[in-house]
Amino acid sequence: MEWSSQEDKETGVQLDAEKITPQDITEPLYPETDLDRGIVGWDSQDDPRNPQNFSAKKKWTLLLFLSAFTFISPLASSMFAPAVGFMAKDFNETNETILSLSVSIFLIGYTIGPLLLAPLSEIYGRRIVLSGANWFFVVWQIGCALAQNIETLIVCRLFAGIGGSGCITLGAGVIADMFPIKQRGAATSIWTMGPLIGPVVGPIAGGFLSEGVNWRWVFWLLLIVGGAVQAAIEIFNKETYAPVLIKKKTAKMAKQLGRTDLQSAYEYGHDVGTPGQLLRRSLSRPILLLCKSPIVLLLAIYIALIYGLLYLFFTTIPDVFTSTYGFSVGLSGLAYLGIGLGFLGGLTLMGLTNDRVVGKLTARNGGKFEPEMRLPTMIIFSAILPISFFWYGWTADKHVFWIVPIIGMFPFGFGMMGVYMPTQTYVIDCYPKYAASANAALTMTRSLVGALLPLAGPRMFRTLGLGWGNSLLGFVALAFVPIPIIFNKYGKTIRERWYLDFDKKKSENE
DSSP states (O other), X not given: XXXXXXXXXXXXXXXXXXXXXXXXXXXXXXXXXXXXGTEEOBSSTTOTTSGGGSOHHHHHHHHHHHHHHHHHHHHHHHHTGGGHHHHHHHXXXXXXXXXXXXXXXXXXXXXXXXXXXXXXXXHXXXXXXXXXXXXXXXXXXXXXXXXXXXXXXXXXXXXXXXXXXXXXXXXXXXXXXXXXXXXXXXXXXXXXXXXXXXXXXXXXXXXXHHHHTXXXXXXXXHXXXXXXXXXHHHHHOOXXXXXXXXXXXXXXXXXXXXXXXOEETTTTTSOOOOHHHHHHXXXXXXXXXXXXXXXXXXXXXXXXXXXXXXXXXXXXXXXXXXXXXXXXXXXXXXXXXXXXXXXXXXXXXXXXXHHHHHHHHHHHTTTOOOGGGGOXXXXXXXXXXXXXXXXXHHHHHTTOOTHHHHHHTHHHHHHHHHHHHHHHHHXXXXXXXXXXXXXXXXXXXXXXXXXXXXXXXXXHHHHHHHHHHHHHHHHHHHHTTXXXXXXXXXXXXXXXXXXXXXXXXXXXXX
16 A cells, blocks of 8 residues: 555555555545445545645635634734733733733733644544634633733633633644645635734734723623624534544444444554544644654744744833833834734735645656755845844834834834744645644644743843844844754755654554
């Protein structure tokens, strides 16, 4: 038996070598039902129940609703930031670290949630796990809005973050479930918009809302909008994880036909083990990917650094534009537009070019796709990203006219999108079956750094000043530019040498 492609190896589908044609190698082959061998799969390669064969309208509608919630959740991570001062007065809280924690604790939830939600989605399916996580996020907004002390607020923000991590984590899995390789770049660009645009829009909306109404309305608004979007998702959402769909089909056919020998094509040839063993293996998968896959580990560290720099940026903006430039709390949020426009520019460029670049490189490679084809443009974007720290830092330090430091944030947003999106798509392409777990490893790492690193921001900038403080961050970002270069040159070798075959491990050890 031979694998038709890396993606078939991921999904555990084996195909007879004599049945493979050149056309089959360039297109994914889906396992079909073979009752003579006791295998249950899809009815045909065009089976409409296969998520890869969903109509374009159904795919993009589902993705758009998922992306809408993926915008709301990160929005909650930063929307509260401009309201902290108003909350501090109500609770008589003066401890700067505690106040910073009330904002960043949401990202600690992003660290915990993916470790549970991603593996569970690979056992029970995307739909039920995503639905439960989203409603969990929505409900805890009530606790935040009604909190009578800062301790309650922090706990509620933590649980809201755990629920809010569902859409951030499972989106990668849903994209791998529905979209072929040639469309994943465009799909990822839409889904990626939320985690990056949300934290930028959050302070703008939160600033005006808390200043004009009340800081508690930040959470009431999140409750209303989040509940409405999730209600719509409940209507349109469908299960997309093929192994779960075929497992249910197998159970149904076994009952109808009175056969006990039927087995899912996605489990055929593998020792699945007991439910307890399956749960234990699944829950450990994100950690194993982070610890044993150099690809996931290095990219997780790199993205975590960039994400941490983003939130360090956020710690200086409100104070700089209120104290130095005399902006109101509401208007200071508009300063984030520099980063936001950079995100939109990078997103647009990557969405239009990523899949095209992959198509051209695949054609040059004799029609054989390799995940590393996602990465060449990362080198350029990683070199653009550090510019902002020197530009913004020194113009703000010298009190240059306010529009100049705002424009100086643009390269960071532009460069971050050009680094973030290819990384997400690359990991999906490397581990399509376990895309949710691989993305969970990235989300967990970047959220932990994004939550903790900004706590040191105020002291660092007080000691070094805006100019040298931001220059230090710029030099750190420059030091990481070689990572995309390394992956472009040695990524394939690293991936093939340390590839994690979870199915093989199950057969040998359990």
